[in-house]
Amino acid sequence: MGLPKAVSKKHVGKTPPSKKARRKTARKSSAATASKLTRELAGNGPLYLSEADVQQLASVKDAMAALEPLFETWLDSATVNLPRQRAPAGGGNFNLMGAAWGTGEVFGLKSYFSAAGGRYQVLLYSARDGTLKAMIEADHLGRMRTGAASGLATRLLANPEARVLGVIGAGRQALTQVAAVCAVRKIEIVRVFARTAERRDSLAKQIERDLRVAAEPATSAEAAIGDADVVATVTTSAEPVLRANWIKPGVHINAVGAVAAERREIDTEIVLRATVRATDQLAQARIEAGEYRDLVAAGRLRWEDVVELGDLLTKKAPGRRSPADVTLFKSLGMALEDIAFADLVVHRARERGIGRPMP
DSSP states (O other), X not given: OOOOTTSOGGGTTSOOOOHHHHHHHHHHHHHHHHHHHHHHXXXXXXXXXOHHHHHHHOOHHHHHHHHHHHHHTTTOTTOEEEEEEEEEETTXXXXXXXXXXTTTTEEEEEEEEOSTTOOEEEEEEETTXXXXXXXXXXXXXXXXXXXXXXXXXXXXXXXXXXXXXXXXXXXXXXXXXXXXXXXXXXXXXXXXXXSSHHHHHHHHHHHHHHHOOEEEEOSSHHHHHTTOSEEEEOOOOSSOSBOGGGOOTTOEEEEOSOOSTTOOSBOHHHHHHOSEEEESOHHHHHHHOHHHHHHHHTTSOOGGGOEEHHHHHTTSSOOOOSTTOOEEEXXXXXXXXXXXXXXXXXXXXXHHTOSEEOO
């Protein structure tokens, strides 16, 4: 008489495995799969890192730690930053920027589409052999590195006792700007202005929830700025959103949003009043920093009057001279910053077994 089809011959005379045994086998299989993936990630092959991967791997403070050695080795002959290039595409612009960091032994590029729903990518390569190290979804990476540059500038230029932060603009870059300033100064209150009550209320709540710092919406830009020790402008405005008669003596300003020659966030009087006028890179500022370009073209400012963040960090240029000084950092965002921060993120991803191996 034949065996029933539902019974395997190898189990004849044997007790079927218990639920506990089956769970143990499943755990072993899962662990083996995870171990294999970790070995693949720890190898030399390229990684693919998603936005979610980047968010769990690093913070604004990590980005600051990555940017500091970059700016300290700014004058290395093997370190080169290629300013942003733009090409009209569809309803927006295709943006491309690249860099090589000699000390870090990496090079790479960042590309993105500046329109609603635009995507950001960084490709990171090893300068030792030219191999691709990673492809990274880079929206959050870019937000953190932009915040990190402002954080370094604030640490170097803001008054040590700064306690009030005023923010104009509540877009995608705003929260990391606040996080960076709060990382280097003991900010007690953040006042936020945006064009709609909904957006300023939302950002204030997010600051309190995520950063555990008191925040309140302001009914006007002037009200947000009036008693601020540090100011962040985070807009894409073509006309100034910050006026010299609003700011108090001793304020430090991070002008972050206007990264094209036709945009301006601060008026000319603020630029002229500032005792320190800084930027990421002079070569890129000559192309994109409208507030500086206007005054240079009018003969009211020289490019020699603008210093690079790396020169402040290495003390090649003087910083704040007195508590009453107004200081200004015109942030533009460089591929070098993206590449240096991306290298830290990829190193950490391999250590933790995060990301997906690429073919």
